[in-house]
Amino acid sequence: xxxxxxxxxxxxxxxxxxxxxxxxxxxxxxxxxxxxxxxxxxxxxxxxxxxxxxxxxxxxxxxxxxxxxxxxxxxxxxxxxxxxxx
Numbered sequence: 001x002x003x004x005x006x007x008x009x010x011x012x013x014x015x016x017x018x019x020x021x022x023x024x025x026x027x028x029x030x031x032x033x034x035x036x037x038x039x040x041x042x043x044x045x046x047x048x049x050x051x052x053x054x055x056x057x058x059x060x061x062x063x064x065x066x067x068x069x070x071x072x073x074x075x076x077x078x079x080x081x082x083x084x085x086x
Contacts, residue, residue: 030086037081044074 048071050058059067 030084033081033085037078037085040074040078040081044071044076044078047071047074 047059048068051067051071056064056067060070063070
């Protein structure tokens with residue numbers, strides 16, 4: 001079987017994509033996203049920790065074990081807010 005030719009690249013060639021600079025504009029006005037996301041995570045975690053430490057009497061006694069769902073709801077809200085972060 002014959003051997004194929006080896007192609008040599010030109011020394012001065014750069015692809016057109018390499019010449020463009022893709023700068024990300026971080027001043028998009030979404031400075032509220034990170035603090036709100038972290039606040040939702042902290043509130044959810046604190047809610048669950050308080051529920052376990054008080055053996056179910058706090059934060060809201062009539063909810064009972066649904067307090068865990070509320071805590072995870074805050075954490076889920078933090079993840080939803082995190083999708084807006086650029």
